[in-house]
Every structure is written in structure tokens, then in C-alpha cells.
Amino acid sequence: MSIFQHIRAVLRQKLEEVAPQQGWVLSEPLSTFTVESPRDPKHGDVATNIAMVSAKSIGQSPRFIATILTEALKSDTAITSAEVAGPGFINLRLSAHVWHEQLRTVLEQGVHYGDNPMGGGERINIEYVSANPTGPMHAGHVRGAVFGDALSNLMTKAGYKVTRRYYFNDVGTQVDVLARTVHLRYRETWGQSIGEIPAGLYPGDYLKPVAEMLKDRDGDKWLNKPESEWLKPIRDFAVAEMMQDIKNDLALIGIKHDVFTNEREIIENGTLDKVFKLLEDKGLIYTGTLPPPRGKEMEDWVPEPLILFRSSQFGDSSDRPLKKRDGHWSYIMPDMAYHYTMIEDGYRLMINVLGADHGGYLERMRPAIAALSDGKARLDALFCQMVKIFNNGELVKLSKRSGNIITLREMVDQVGPDSVRFTILTRDFATPFEFDFVKVKEQSRENPVFYIQYAHARCCSVLRQAKPMFSDTEISPKALMGQDLGPLVAEDEIALIRAFADWPKVVEAAAISREPHRVSFYLYDLASLFHALWNKGKDDGTLRFLIEGNKPLSLARLALVRGMMAVIASGLAVIGVTPVEEMR
RNA sequence: GACCCCGUAGCUCAGCUGGAUAGAGCAGUUGCCUUCUAAGCAACAGGUCGGAGGUUCGAAUCCUCUCGGGGUCGCCA
Known part of the structure; x- marks a missing residue:
């Protein structure tokens, strides 16, 4: 307790x-x-x-x-x-005794200190990134990626069994455009003049290597064939390559998903048809005509009867078409089937980390999930607000169409993965985020993340000093647990333990509100207490951690240092930053 | 016409489900390295919490209205 x-x-x-x-x-x-x-x-x-x-x-x-x-x-x-x-x-x-017991608890639990049973081992799904495989990871993806990853760490610490999932569409217009662009680049590798990339295809050079790899694999096989022959194989090839690129990019900031789910499989293995049938059996499908959307000029609006899902029965503002005029599935149908696979798999809570530009998604998907799970499963969406990139005060217009993008790789190369993660995780996800490339680069050396790592490094330094001093004494956390902690009486020492005691509450509050950034601020405050204590030891020798000739006091303070390391490590694990032993 | 997010120090942001004199970093000023790493510490300065009402012992926080910025409202993804 x-x-x-x-x-x-x-x-x-x-x-x-x-x-x-x-x-x-x-x-x-x-x-x-x-x-x-x-x-x-x-x-x-x-x-x-x-x-x-x-x-x-x-x-x-x-x-x-x-x-x-x-x-x-x-x-x-x-x-x-x-x-x-x-x-x-x-x-x-x-009583000081209470705090000493608290410190023993920290030493005993180590990085697991702060773990919370609130989740009760419940399996939950957290979906994040989920960019379609048509281009590299860029600045716009980074926030959701880092946030989703940290949230997964946090929910795991809070006792949930988290599946980190990436869902991508490998069917439809976008991946066909990808295939056509790759084919064009492929022709280019054979010396054909392709000129400017035509409007409607993907600009940027990032597909050139893919075309080279295609050439290495297939030779000139697709050079003079009609699109009907090469579209499918090149599409499959390109999608696989792009997904590999995305995984590599995500690995640069320490992100790894457990499961990748793709749309094609859900269609091909019959899940989609099954879900459609299910809704039909429930009497939730009919043919009807919708009014034109409000507040928006629709030039090509044609009222026409379509196959509709009665989502308004589940709180949606309107029923939704499941098929387009051209007879193809509309995007929500495969998405419904995708969520159905998770419902079937036993998930009752699904969290989707989305960009703010997907505002309407939740309203559409929730009714489907309610219908398909008979109200037992729930989808939550967390909308990360937009990231605006500035270059020394000047807004950078990012657009995929013009090929003007800042890639994740560039960000990490210039700022470093820890700074990127920490900068993102010191903001509430609901706050619009202004990322000034020049300023963050300038400040990367004084990023607050190093302040926290420095505290950990100083702890390690104390341990290094302690080893020769106590060559005959075990100073592992477990051994220090058995030490008499009575000598820890100074106000600042107790204040540090008091801060340790807050950590489990921070985990719980952060998990409930789904706000990993609270962890960052907590760690910063904790590091601040430690640095202050450290510097007091510089002014007053009796406050140093290691006092020559006073072994009981030194060992008690080593226990405090060990406790500090444990809490920092426990917190940084949520942020996804590795604690370092020394600063270089 | 409707919905979502934001507005707090010069700048970037915290402020935990209503609590005690509103916080941090950066930028500015001033001190501290013979002693466990100065990527640090201590101090000064900086605010009508966008505005107006309301709820109560008590509001940056909750409610209503309002102004400003961003996003969304499709058979696109």
C-alpha cells in the first residue's frame, strides 16, 4: 500500500x-x-x-x-x-521511518517501481502511425508515432496488455498511383526520358531506389508491357519496399509495432464479406439516397441510391454509404471489417491515435463497432493536433504533392532521437505544436532530456566513486535495502524520497488521462531536486553522497542514489529514452 | 449551419478530475568549478491566465456567451 x-x-x-x-x-x-x-x-x-x-x-x-x-x-x-x-x-x-520504508520499496521494485494494477491485464489495442505505404515517414507522422509509442509504454506500465498495431491500406487509388510512379521511375532507370513527374503521381526522389531494386529483381520484364500486366506485381513490390522503409525509419526513433494489419488481407480472406452479411442479418443495411453534405460546396454531387449502413441508430449524424457509386467499397467498409477482426480476437478497448485532420473518423467508426460487438467493445480516438514546421520563424509549407517534405530521417539526423521524442512528449497531444527546426537544432545540446539523463549519469558517477571506497561491501540495490537508512534525515533527502512516492500516482493519472507528457514533466522536476542536492554537496561537504570515514551515512545515501536511478530508469522507459551512465 | 482543439511571461510550453503567493525551459541580468561531471546550482527580472457573466468557502481549471487562431463535417483516405 x-x-x-x-x-x-x-x-x-x-x-x-x-x-x-x-x-x-x-x-x-x-x-x-x-x-x-x-x-x-x-x-x-x-x-x-x-x-x-x-x-x-x-x-x-x-x-x-x-x-x-x-x-x-x-x-x-x-x-x-x-x-x-x-x-x-x-x-x-x-515520520522519517515512513520515508525510509518508501525508499526500500523503490529499491526492491527497481524499474518496476510505479507499475500499476489498474489495467488488470486486460488486452487493449493501440493503433498508431498507420500511414499508407506511399512515401517515407515525414514530420507530420512523427508526433503521432512518438505519442502512440509512449502511450503504449504507459498503458503497459499501468497494467494493460498492449498490442501495438499498424494498419495500412494496400488497396485502392493511392497504391495504384504508387505503382504507376514506380513504373515511371523504372523506365527512367533504363535510360528513358520521363521528364517532369506528371500531376497525379508522386513527386520526390524517394521512389528511385525502389525502381532500381525492381530492375535488379525483374530486369526489363515490365518495360514494354501494358499497365494491366505490371500494375499488380509492381504494386505489391512497391508496397513491400515502402513498408520496409517505414519500419526502418520508425526504428530510428525506437518505434516497433507488434502487428501489421493490411486491408488486402481482410478483403481476400473474406472477413469483409462476412461483416457485410452480419450487418445485413441484423437489418442494418438498406438502399437509400442521402442528402448532400452541409457547409461545403459540392460540384459533382449527384443524388443516387446507395447501399447504406444505419449508423444513425448508433449515434451517428447520418447513415453511411458502404459502396461508392462506382460499385467499389467505400473506405469505411474495410475499416469496419478490420475492427471486427479485433473484436473477434477479444479486444474490448481499442485506442486509435490519429491526426487532427481525421476529426470525423470516430463518429463513423464507433457505430460500426457498437453494432458489430453488440455494444461490448469501444473505440477511443486521440487526435494529435497538427505540427507546424518553422524554419527560423518562417512557416514551412509542407505538401506531398509538391514533394516539399521534411522527413523523419532528417529530423533525427539533425536533432537526435532522444531530443525528438522528448520535445514531442513535453506537450499535451491536444495542443497545436510549433516545431522550429532552426531553434530546436540550436537547442538540441541543451534539450531538457539531457538534464534528466545527466541526473542519472551523476548517480552512476557516485557509484563509480563508491566502488573503491566500499570494495568490501555489496552496493547493489538489493543489498542496500538491508542498510540502516536512519542517517537519511536531511530535509532535501527526504524531499527526494517524497518525490519518489509521487511516481506511482503520476503513472496512474497519466494513464487515466492518456497523457504521457506528464511523465516528462515529473522526471524533469525529479532531476531538478537531485541536481539541487548535488550542488549543495559542493557548497557543504557534509552533504555529499560519499563521506570518507562515515560508512553508515554513505551507504544510506547510496541507497538514495540507487533509488533515484530506479525511478529515472522507470520513467525514461515510458518516454522511450535510454538512461545513460555518463554524458559525452 | 454543426462539431473538435487551442488562447497562460518576450518565445516554446506545463498547470494533475476546482485548492494555499500562477510554474518551467529558452532569451535577459548577477553570483558559484582546489572537493562525487558546471550539459549543473543559487538569485534577480518578467503575468489584468483572450474578454464578459455565472456556479461556491475558493476558478487558469467547471457552465453560458463572446473574440481570435487551427482542424473537420464525402461516395476522398
């Missing part, structure tokens, strides 16, 4: 004890009060607003209730002082 849970239980118990004596009637069960470590250390180790929250139902002033409670609390052995403050807060100080 964590310190906060313990205090919580004590508070509730004391209140229930005191209430009958005072003639208070507790009309509702108390659960909304908070128990937290206050920002201002003057406010004690732990603060609670229980008196203020319960004031109304009790019918007494918050300060009066708080005064009664503080008297009762003083009998608890973990609590050394309790006082009323401000409008009715109760500020508690806890």
Missing part, C-alpha cells in the same frame, strides 16, 4: 471515529477528498482537503472540522505532526 493510500485510509477511519462523538452525520461516503504532496514544502509532507470537502454535509466550518481531526490524527504512529492551515487544509508531517 502506498503512503497516500495509507493516509487516506487513516483519515477516513479517524473521521468515522470522531463523527459520533461530535454528533456529525456523514451523509455520503467520502471519496472525493485528496491526499497529495503539496508544492510548497512548508505545507508539510502530505496535505489533505478532507475537512473542506466534508464541511457542507457535516454542517460545520472547514477549520473547525480540521481542528478536531488533527487532534485525532496525532495518535497515528506514522504521523508526527498535524496542523490546520489556510481555509481548512490539514498538513501532515510523517
Whole structure:
């Protein structure tokens, strides 16, 4: 049980004890009060607003209730002082012993410290990136990619069994355009003059290597053949190559998916037909004509009867066509089948990380999932807001059409993977993100991520110093757990342990709100406490971690250093950054 | 016509499900390396939290309205 849970239980118990004596009637069960470590250390180790929250139902002033409670609390052995403050807060100080036990817990659990059981081992699916294989990873993909990856780490830490999934469309217009462009580049490799890339095909040079590989594999086989013969084989080849490129690019920032699901397979293995039949059997499909969309000029709008899904029965603003006028499936049909495979597989929660430009997706897909799972499965979408790229204050217009893109590879080459990840993960995903290439490059050496890594490196440095000092003593975390931690009494030392105690709460809150950036800020604050402590040791020799001739104190402080390393490592694992042993 | 996101220091952003004097980094000013790595520390300066109402012990946070910026509203993906 964590310190906060313990205090919580004590508070509730004391209140229930005191209430009958005072003639208070507790009309509702108390659960909304908070128990937290206050920002201002003057406010004690732990603060609670229980008196203020319960004031109304009790019918007494918050300060009066708080005064009664503080008297009762003083009998608890973990609590050394309790006082009323401000409008009715109760500020508690806890015995050093409580904090020493907390540190032992950290040492015992290591990188698993902060793991939370809230997920209960439930399998969830997190889909992210999911760019179609028609071009390289670029700046626009990076945010969702890093966010999705960190969210997966976070949810794993919070006790979920996460499948990291990439879903891509390898059917339809886009991949046909890909194939045609590759064929053009292929002709180019044979010395044919192709001129400018025609409008409608993909510009940029990135398909040249693909064409070269095609030439190596197939020779001149497709040179003078009609499109009907080469379209399919070249498409399959190009899609496979592009997916490989994407995987390689993602690996540059440490991203690896567990499962790749593609549209073609879902169509070819009959899942799509099965889903269609299923909806038909449920009476959710009919033929009808939709009104033209609102608020948008539609020049080519032709009212025509189409096969529709009754999604308005499930909260959608309109029914949705499953087939286009030309008879092909509309994109939502394979997507519905894709989600059906996951429902069949037992997933009840699916999280999709999308760009803000996919705003309408959730409204369309949720009804289908409700229908296909009889309301048992749920899709959540997290919309990462747009990334605007600036170059020294000037907005860079990115467009795939003109071939003006900044690739993921360029970003990583110039800024480094850790800085890229950390910069993205110090923003709420819902906040529009301005990424100034020049500034981030300039600041890459002073990126806050190094501040955190530096704290870890300093810990390692202390350990290196300690080894010769204590050549006869084991200084592993497990061994240090058994040390007497009594010498840890300094205010700043206890403050650090207090911060350790916050970590599990940060994990939980971040997981509930799906906000991995909270982890970044927590780690930064933690590192700040450590650096301050370190520098105090420079001013005052008695505060150094290792004190020559005082082994009990040094070993106790080594335990603190080990604890720091464990929490930093535990947090950086969520961010996806490796803790370093030294800064170079 | 409807929906979503954002508006906090000169700049980039935090502010945990309503809490105590609104925070950090960068930029600016000033100190600190004979001592575990100065990629660090300490301090100064910088704000009508877009605006107006409301809810209550208490609002940057919740509600309504409003202004500004971005996104979406297709049989496109």
C-alpha cells in the first residue's frame, strides 16, 4: 500500500471515529477528498482537503472540522505532526521511518517501481502511425508515432496488455498511383526520358531506389508491357519496399509495432464479406439516397441510391454509404471489417491515435463497432493536433504533392532521437505544436532530456566513486535495502524520497488521462531536486553522497542514489529514452 | 449551419478530475568549478491566465456567451 493510500485510509477511519462523538452525520461516503504532496514544502509532507470537502454535509466550518481531526490524527504512529492551515487544509508531517520504508520499496521494485494494477491485464489495442505505404515517414507522422509509442509504454506500465498495431491500406487509388510512379521511375532507370513527374503521381526522389531494386529483381520484364500486366506485381513490390522503409525509419526513433494489419488481407480472406452479411442479418443495411453534405460546396454531387449502413441508430449524424457509386467499397467498409477482426480476437478497448485532420473518423467508426460487438467493445480516438514546421520563424509549407517534405530521417539526423521524442512528449497531444527546426537544432545540446539523463549519469558517477571506497561491501540495490537508512534525515533527502512516492500516482493519472507528457514533466522536476542536492554537496561537504570515514551515512545515501536511478530508469522507459551512465 | 482543439511571461510550453503567493525551459541580468561531471546550482527580472457573466468557502481549471487562431463535417483516405 502506498503512503497516500495509507493516509487516506487513516483519515477516513479517524473521521468515522470522531463523527459520533461530535454528533456529525456523514451523509455520503467520502471519496472525493485528496491526499497529495503539496508544492510548497512548508505545507508539510502530505496535505489533505478532507475537512473542506466534508464541511457542507457535516454542517460545520472547514477549520473547525480540521481542528478536531488533527487532534485525532496525532495518535497515528506514522504521523508526527498535524496542523490546520489556510481555509481548512490539514498538513501532515510523517515520520522519517515512513520515508525510509518508501525508499526500500523503490529499491526492491527497481524499474518496476510505479507499475500499476489498474489495467488488470486486460488486452487493449493501440493503433498508431498507420500511414499508407506511399512515401517515407515525414514530420507530420512523427508526433503521432512518438505519442502512440509512449502511450503504449504507459498503458503497459499501468497494467494493460498492449498490442501495438499498424494498419495500412494496400488497396485502392493511392497504391495504384504508387505503382504507376514506380513504373515511371523504372523506365527512367533504363535510360528513358520521363521528364517532369506528371500531376497525379508522386513527386520526390524517394521512389528511385525502389525502381532500381525492381530492375535488379525483374530486369526489363515490365518495360514494354501494358499497365494491366505490371500494375499488380509492381504494386505489391512497391508496397513491400515502402513498408520496409517505414519500419526502418520508425526504428530510428525506437518505434516497433507488434502487428501489421493490411486491408488486402481482410478483403481476400473474406472477413469483409462476412461483416457485410452480419450487418445485413441484423437489418442494418438498406438502399437509400442521402442528402448532400452541409457547409461545403459540392460540384459533382449527384443524388443516387446507395447501399447504406444505419449508423444513425448508433449515434451517428447520418447513415453511411458502404459502396461508392462506382460499385467499389467505400473506405469505411474495410475499416469496419478490420475492427471486427479485433473484436473477434477479444479486444474490448481499442485506442486509435490519429491526426487532427481525421476529426470525423470516430463518429463513423464507433457505430460500426457498437453494432458489430453488440455494444461490448469501444473505440477511443486521440487526435494529435497538427505540427507546424518553422524554419527560423518562417512557416514551412509542407505538401506531398509538391514533394516539399521534411522527413523523419532528417529530423533525427539533425536533432537526435532522444531530443525528438522528448520535445514531442513535453506537450499535451491536444495542443497545436510549433516545431522550429532552426531553434530546436540550436537547442538540441541543451534539450531538457539531457538534464534528466545527466541526473542519472551523476548517480552512476557516485557509484563509480563508491566502488573503491566500499570494495568490501555489496552496493547493489538489493543489498542496500538491508542498510540502516536512519542517517537519511536531511530535509532535501527526504524531499527526494517524497518525490519518489509521487511516481506511482503520476503513472496512474497519466494513464487515466492518456497523457504521457506528464511523465516528462515529473522526471524533469525529479532531476531538478537531485541536481539541487548535488550542488549543495559542493557548497557543504557534509552533504555529499560519499563521506570518507562515515560508512553508515554513505551507504544510506547510496541507497538514495540507487533509488533515484530506479525511478529515472522507470520513467525514461515510458518516454522511450535510454538512461545513460555518463554524458559525452 | 454543426462539431473538435487551442488562447497562460518576450518565445516554446506545463498547470494533475476546482485548492494555499500562477510554474518551467529558452532569451535577459548577477553570483558559484582546489572537493562525487558546471550539459549543473543559487538569485534577480518578467503575468489584468483572450474578454464578459455565472456556479461556491475558493476558478487558469467547471457552465453560458463572446473574440481570435487551427482542424473537420464525402461516395476522398
